[in-house]
Amino acid sequence: MSRQRVLVTSNEVPQAGIDLLKTKFDLTILPSPVSTREQVLQALPGHDAIYLASHHVVNKELLDVAGPRLKVVSTASAGYDHLDVPEIKRRGLKVGNTPHVLTAAVAEVAVMLTLSAARRAYEGRIKIIENKWESRPQWMLGRDLRGSTVGIVGLGNIGQAIVKRLKPFEVGRFIYSGHSRKQAGDDLGATFVSFADLLKESDFVIVATPLNNETTNMFNDNTFAQMKNTAILVNVGRGPVVNTDALVKALRNHTIFAAGLDVMNPEPLPSDHPLLSLPNAVIIPHLGSATVKTRSDMATTAAQNVINGLEGKPLVYEL
Numbered sequence: 060m061s062r063q064r065v066l067v068t069s070n071e072v073p074q075a076g077i078d079l080l081k082t083k084f085d086l087t088i089l090p091s092p093v094s095t096r097e098q099v100l101q102a103l104p105g106h107d108a109i110y111l112a113s114h115h116v117v118n119k120e121l122l123d124v125a126g127p128r129l130k131v132v133s134t135a136s137a138g139y140d141h142l143d144v145p146e147i148k149r150r151g152l153k154v155g156n157t158p159h160v161l162t163a164a165v166a167e168v169a170v171m172l173t174l175s176a177a178r179r180a181y182e183g184r185i186k187i188i189e190n191k192w193e194s195r196p197q198w199m200l201g202r203d204l205r206g207s208t209v210g211i212v213g214l215g216n217i218g219q220a221i222v223k224r225l226k227p228f229e230v231g232r233f234i235y236s237g238h239s240r241k242q243a244g245d246d247l248g249a250t251f252v253s254f255a256d257l258l259k260e261s262d263f264v265i266v267a268t269p270l271n272n273e274t275t276n277m278f279n280d281n282t283f284a285q286m287k288n289t290a291i292l293v294n295v296g297r298g299p300v301v302n303t304d305a306l307v308k309a310l311r312n313h314t315i316f317a318a319g320l321d322v323m324n325p326e327p328l329p330s331d332h333p334l335l336s337l338p339n340a341v342i343i344p345h346l347g348s349a350t351v352k353t354r355s356d357m358a359t360t361a362a363q364n365v366i367n368g369l370e371g372k373p374l375v376y377e378l
């Protein structure tokens with residue numbers, strides 16, 4: 060019997076993942092680091108599984124093009140807002156992602172952005188470059204984590220990992236919002252509050268929620284107006300949770316103090332975007348999981364999802 064065929068959408072998938080897949084299947088590896096949708100659609104027919112190395116949208120169109128042979132969709136990411144999961148499952152396909160293996164890396168980035176935004180790291184660098192270094196006592200003062208109230212929007216795995224990492228900074232109080240109070244929150248000493256109370260009470264608001272209908276544009280003119288004008292917003296979830304125009308306004312008008320962003324809308328952010336002109340916005344280009352080990356772990360997990368799916372076993376992380 061001929062071997063099953065797996066389409067891999069990038070030629071930069073870490074070797075550990077490729078090696079795993081190669082032992083079992085014939086691979087078609089698209090010849091660019093980030094393939095276009097056209098390349099994917101053209102190559103897909105005749106494959107039993109697709110390994111998504113970046114956020115290709117999997118919808119009816121793609122599934123129709125794939126045809127009946129496709130059995131597994133495996134995304135090398137924790138987020139799956141690019142997948143039409145109900146449609147994939149309706150067609151009887153297995154679909155999996157790679158949570159947990161990137162939790163620590165993303166939480167580390169959240170800590171970095173929290174501190175960088177609070178202590179004006181980007182603005183400080185601009186001052187040096189512009190030859191505006193002053194040494195007066197009231198110059199470039201930031202905000203303390205110590206004694207502060209940190210609000211986590213979405214206390215999932217990543218939100219919990221952020222709380223654990225921020226604790227040694229002697230944070231005064233952790234609060235979180237979401238659907239319901241969680242045992243993990245109790246275990247961490249974090250208090251469940253309404254979203255409105257979180258906005259009102261937090262010195263730091265850290266977004267670690269997935270993107271869905273409920274969370275799209277959750278931060279807008281109205282929500283920024285409810286935050287403290289000393290507050291710092293950090294987003295490591297998904298860009299569209301925050302309305303970008305509203306954020307630009309809030310930062311420019313000092314409705315809030317600063318922001319630290321790993322994700323934003325749009326991505327990639329154009330180099331002339333107004334967000335980049337704001338000294339109180341610390342921005343990195345969606346690097347949450349971008350460490351050598353984490354990307355390798357994501358690749359082996361996504362590969363194992365493919366293997367399990369094609370061998371009729373439960374996926375490691377099944378959606």
Ligand SMILES: O=CC(=O)O
Binds near residue numbers: 161
């Ligand atoms: O954003 C990164 C991921 O969802 O893995």
